[in-house]
Amino acid sequence: MDDETRWTLNAPQVVDETIDGEVMIIHLVTGHYYSLLDVGANVWQRLRAGQAQRKIVDGIACGFTGEYSVISDSVIQFLAQLQQEDLVRPLDADAAATEAVIEESTTAVPPPFLPPVLNKYLDMQQLLALDPIHETDERGWPHAKTE
């Protein structure tokens, strides 16, 4: 990934919603769900607005107090983690570069930068029975494997 990379939500298997600054993300295939707060939610908001990697880093560096290089490394690592979890995918370089305007914080003293955290919850997996042990017979229907 480079400075100009932009991402998009890995829809339709991933859905998201933001409430009171907390982002909830649900991966409908894996059954995992996630929450983001603070810097992580801020990065997500920028990513969803269509900002490129460089602009996301710069925006976070302006909104929080900290060493630019630390912020840059941390944000880029976080973006890679979001992609690794299959929550976002990079847009093609030739995709139309539409970007939504986001409201920037205007606090006089930016809060200190804390590395973004992707909170991951695994408790829904059991509900999904994602890969039931089954076989398909000649009629095309799955059946439980007999011991």
Added chain:
Amino acid sequence: MAPREDGMMLQSRAEPAAFFDALAEMHARAAASVGGTVDRMLSLAGYSIRLSFAGPGLVDALWPALSHLETSACRPPDFTILMGDSASTGTAMPHAPWRPEDHREAGEIRGYCGQGFFTVYQFHSDLLTMLDETRATAVYWARNRSTLHVGERAAPLRALLNKWAAGIGWVLAHGGAVGTDDGAVLLAGPGGSGKSNTSLACAAQGMRYLSDDYCLLSPDPSPTVHSVYATGKLFPHDVAHLPYYDQARHSHRPPDSDKLLIQLPEWRDGARPLMMPLRAILLPCVTGLRNTSIEESSPAAALRALAPSTIILSPSTGGENLQRLGRLVRSLPCLALKLGTERMQIPHVIKHWLNGQKS
């Protein structure tokens, strides 16, 4: 076949339509072989739904959970569900035209969802559901009623109702709901958080009961909760704390469940509501303390409690349902229900809170 945005391939309408025809024909044949259909009419949230059972095979297993919605209205149904099972009718399911890899998350069948069709195979119940929106008709077919999972007996037709609800802007939510004359509260949380115990404790003390596990929510214009199932589930050891359900001790416990399946009896005499305005979302959690209390929580916490288990079982409606639940939690007080060990206290605390909303 045309590629879809998510890479899944949509078949033309012809293949799903032909398979749906085969299922409908199977239902007709099955009904004829056992002396005809057993028809029941439901009224759910203002819509009339005809359940057409091919013989009595599935009636005993599924009707108790839905019987409180029965209506004698004679108007034509808005929606028809052709139901039955292979074992009791001696009628084999038609050959499934899809490949094993087309079985997707939550049982949805690739190539047979979209363009007005929705097809789900529930492995644990050996159960196929297929909806044709154009015909306003669905087929619900089990191989054998004895393989129906206890969750299906307690809350039948979930996949279908979820899809139907999404089409009218509603959500079939994973949550309990109880209330008083002052309105209802939704109880949201993962399994084991205390939803069923709280709901059934409230019902036992004369509060309005709409659900212990699944209910219909209409977020707009003002949040409303609708009862869908007349059942509840309790662990046998919990019955000792809720003597109201003592007779449930003698009820049959399904072999695939640790819980007793309870039939809420009072709907028959009109003592239970089918719909109520929603006043708050309560997030139950067991504290180990003696007393129960209600404390502030947040819309984000409510969404975390409500959304994952509601949405993950219905991937095809996940995005729209998450948005609707988002609107719901923003529009209502979201509160933590800290459950104490004095169970009889819990209904009073909820009633007291609801009563306080009048002023």
